[in-house]
Amino acid sequence: MLRLVLAALCLVFMTAHVSARDGGNGPFDATADARADLDAALAAATENGNRVLLVFGANWCHDSHGLADHFAQGDLEEIIADQYELVLVDVGWRHRNLDIARDYGVPTIYGTPTVFVIDPELGLLNPDTMHSWHTAYSRPHDDVVRYFRLMAFTIPGGGVVENTQTYAALVEDIEDWEHREGTRLSEAYVRLQDWRATLDEDFASAGQDTDAARRVEFYRSVEAAIDRHRGRMREDRNALFSDAREAVRDALFELGSDLTPELAAELDAARPDIRLEFPDYSGVRFPWEEDGWAL
Numbered sequence: 001m002l003r004l005v006l007a008a009l010c011l012v013f014m015t016a017h018v019s020a021r022d023g024g025n026g027p028f029d030a031t032a033d034a035r036a037d038l039d040a041a042l043a044a045a046t047e048n049g050n051r052v053l054l055v056f057g058a059n060w061c062h063d064s065h066g067l068a069d070h071f072a073q074g075d076l077e078e079i080i081a082d083q084y085e086l087v088l089v090d091v092g093w094r095h096r097n098l099d100i101a102r103d104y105g106v107p108t109i110y111g112t113p114t115v116f117v118i119d120p121e122l123g124l125l126n127p128d129t130m131h132s133w134h135t136a137y138s139r140p141h142d143d144v145v146r147y148f149r150l151m152a153f154t155i156p157g158g159g160v161v162e163n164t165q166t167y168a169a170l171v172e173d174i175e176d177w178e179h180r181e182g183t184r185l186s187e188a189y190v191r192l193q194d195w196r197a198t199l200d201e202d203f204a205s206a207g208q209d210t211d212a213a214r215r216v217e218f219y220r221s222v223e224a225a226i227d228r229h230r231g232r233m234r235e236d237r238n239a240l241f242s243d244a245r246e247a248v249r250d251a252l253f254e255l256g257s258d259l260t261p262e263l264a265a266e267l268d269a270a271r272p273d274i275r276l277e278f279p280d281y282s283g284v285r286f287p288w289e290e291d292g293w294a295l
Helices: 002-015 034-048 062-071 074-083 098-103 130-138 141-151 165-196 200-205 210-255 261-270
Strands: 051-057 084-090 114-119
Touching (some): 034 051, 034 084, 034 098, 051 098, 062 130, 062 141, 074 084, 074 141, 114 130, 130 210, 165 210, 165 261, 210 261
Parallel strands (some): 051 084
16 A cells, blocks of 8 residues: 555656645645644554654655655665655645654754654654755665665664763753754744735735835745755754764763773763853844834
């Protein structure tokens, strides 16, 4: 059955006409009960010994189409059918169904598609790479197959650096930062769509009405600023995790040349004072954060 579904997804993606306003036709169903679909997939995964492949995407998204094209190719189609329960979740314009992502400690969706690999017992398995699929269309197919074959069986753990209490404390700091800033970003996309819903007449008459054109241009400038901020946040998040690993690795090498569990225990006992430099977004202000803003 899943093979038929995947084949249908590919056909839909290749023939769908994508509308700039409503997201177009495709397999990401805005009316679906995404939470019920996920609950059913988790139950099936528990029964079958599989994992859940939870894809947050949108029908307007080029890379969501690209990922579905990968899924529909025979080698990856077989892996997904045998090892995963597939759930497609529509995020609209990054403002819909984000509560499901938050259930797994992920405050925002930086790009589409975003892919969660979930084990019913172990939880989210790929927090470091779940945000990397915004380039799915251009990724080599062999790399995509290798990733999902590996994630079907991988057990979380990491190396010596990742298993230190020192690194775990830094990760907790990063997650606190991302929860705060990611929640603000997600709220910005919700506000943006609420605002857009009031501008249909302005968009229709912008070519003839100077005031309407001015309102539309302001909306577009805010939308572009939020998109730039989203891209910067994704880059900053990746850099923070990289900085954390590098700082802990350097601290370990100051104690010895071999990265062993014993050296990690020595580092943790020393309680090194390692601090990350977090980005300052105080200069990034959205209109609704200013006094007197109203739709």
